[in-house]
Amino acid sequence: MKEIKCTIIQDVLPLYIDEVVSQDTKEMVDEHLQYCDKCQKEYESMKRDLYIPVENTDSLFNNISKKWRKKKVVISIVSTLVTAIILLVAFLCIFYYKTVIPYSEDLIKIERQNNNQLVSRYYGESYAGVNGTHPIPLEIDGEKKNVSFIYYTKTFADSPSRNLINDEKSLNEQEYIFQLPESEKVDAVYYVDFDVKKISAEKDSWESIIERAVLIWEK
Numbered sequence: 474m475k476e477i478k479c480t481i482i483q484d485v486l487p488l489y490i491d492e493v494v495s496q497d498t499k500e501m502v503d504e505h506l507q508y509c510d511k512c513q514k515e516y517e518s519m520k521r522d523l524y525i526p527v528e529n530t531d532s533l534f535n536n537i538s539k540k541w542r543k544k545k546v547v548i549s550i551v552s553t554l555v556t557a558i559i560l561l562v563a564f565l566c567i568f569y570y571k572t573v574i575p576y577s578e579d580l581i582k583i584e585r586q587n588n589n590q591l592v593s594r595y596y597g598e599s600y601a602g603v604n605g606t607h608p609i610p611l612e613i614d615g616e617k618k619n620v621s622f623i624y625y626t627k628t629f630a631d632s633p634s635r636n637l638i639n640d641e642k643s644l645n646e647q648e649y650i651f652q653l654p655e656s657e658k659v660d661a662v663y664y665v666d667f668d669v670k671k672i673s674a675e676k677d678s679w680e681s682i683i684e685r686a687v688l689i690w691e692k
């Protein structure tokens with residue numbers, strides 16, 4: 474009886490190891506293995522030979538592929554972020570990074586309007602911004618003069634929002650005219666880029682700025 478049972482047990486052991494037996498069979502095998510050393514040994518060896526290596530390679534493979542998948546996910550997230558940042562920086566550079574437009578007679582002209590208002594006309598295709606100062610009293614060649622400084626900036630491309638505004642305004646001429654503040658007092662207009670923050674921090678001064686400026690209009 475015991476012999477028969479052992480052969481039956483050993484017959485179902487592969488299924489038992491694979492955990493595809495019914496609960497009754499499982500209990501029967503469990504019980505048998507507790508007291509039958511022979512079947513226990515058979516079970517151990519079968520498990521080692523059949524089951525464990527399969528489980529090992531399986532889990533190893535799974536672990537590797539899981540780790541690799543995780544890595545791949547991390548890599549793709551990181552590369553997506555990096556791409557997004559690069560695009561954003563490029564976008565900001567192209568549309569918002571301003572460079573000073575060098576002065577050219579054909580591009581920028583200062584003229585006195587009939588109402589005595591001094592205006593700067595821009596003849597280029599487009600620009601990002603114009604910066605002008607109120608008249609600043611400065612001594613030039615021993616002469617006191619009220620000087621206005623002005624410069625235009627551009628971006629590599631017009632920002633989409635700017636284009637939108639321009640389209641709506643259909644690029645009317647008014648956009649290209651800059652009225653110099655307190656222009657009735659102005660004796661001379663100089664073209665140069667300046668940083669008001671530097672001047673208020675006393676890292677720069679109008680006296681040194683005027684030395685690299687271009688005189689573009691005089692009373």
Ligand SMILES: [Zn+2]
Nearest residue numbers: 479509511512
């Ligand atoms: Zn047995």
